[in-house]
Amino acid sequence: MTTEILTSEEAARAWIGDAFAPTAAHWTKLDRFINMLVAESAQQNLIAASTIPTMWVRHIADSAQLLALDTRDSDGLWIDLGSGAGLPGLVVAILSARPMLLVESRKRRCDFLRSVAADLALAHVEVVEAPLERVETRPAATISARAFAPLNKLLDLSARFSTETTHWLLPKGRNAVKELALLPQSWQNLFHVEQSRTDAESQILVGVGNIPAKQRGKR
Numbered sequence: 001m002t003t004e005i006l007t008s009e010e011a012a013r014a015w016i017g018d019a020f021a022p023t024a025a026h027w028t029k030l031d032r033f034i035n036m037l038v039a040e041s042a043q044q045n046l047i048a049a050s051t052i053p054t055m056w057v058r059h060i061a062d063s064a065q066l067l068a069l070d071t072r073d074s075d076g077l078w079i080d081l082g083s084g085a086g087l088p089g090l091v092v093a094i095l096s097a098r099p100m101l102l103v104e105s106r107k108r109r110c111d112f113l114r115s116v117a118a119d120l121a122l123a124h125v126e127v128v129e130a131p132l133e134r135v136e137t138r139p140a141a142t143i144s145a146r147a148f149a150p151l152n153k154l155l156d157l158s159a160r161f162s163t164e165t166t167h168w169l170l171p172k173g174r175n176a177v178k179e180l181a182l183l184p185q186s187w188q189n190l191f192h193v194e195q196s197r198t199d200a201e202s203q204i205l206v207g208v209g210n211i212p213a214k215q216r217g218k219r
Ligand SMILES: C[S@@+](CC[C@H](N)C(=O)[O-])C[C@H]1O[C@@H](n2cnc3c(N)ncnc32)[C@H](O)[C@@H]1O
Pocket: 046, 081, 082, 083, 084, 085, 086, 087, 088, 103, 104, 105, 106, 109, 130, 131, 132, 133, 145, 146, 147, 148
């Protein structure tokens, strides 16, 4: 089935409405998050200024599409790596009750993440201010990472959080297929490629499973 690309702010909002049936409170939180993100962007480098006129497509729907791809009825832990401004983690946390762990190494970004979580009363969000390499291992039901690291490094750093049932949701822009092809075959086998809803040329790597430590780096 062809994925409809969301080419306008109206289309992005309409798709979110159809996909998640947000309550009035959810819409209010999404609007408030956008306002906080735009305001904070004047203080620190969180998103490209060129994307501010298209926040719904470029950031909100771009993040929410990952939740739509996690088709299980899971209430397990979701870990968002290198969350930055909370993309996709805070968008997912507004639209779902899944426990959400945001891993981010930079203090100023963590301050922003904590302030949004408090302002929007997202009690199911936890912010870990540390490099991923130093975060205590916890089994993740879902792992997401947008613009975090090259795929091989991303998987190497996060493999210890994965189990046989972990879902991987990795937006990889225009290099998804190329990056996948560089992985050991045993890792490639866990993934398939989904079309992004927000960019006709971008793709998302979707996978299920554990990356066994002993296979790391071996073909
Ligand atoms: C390019 S930004 C992307 C942020 C966000 N995911 C987005 O798509 O807008 C990458 C983020 O990962 C964080 N980061 C990089 N290496 C990290 C590490 N080893 N552990 C935790 N965070 C890291 C950076 O501080 C930065 O906020």
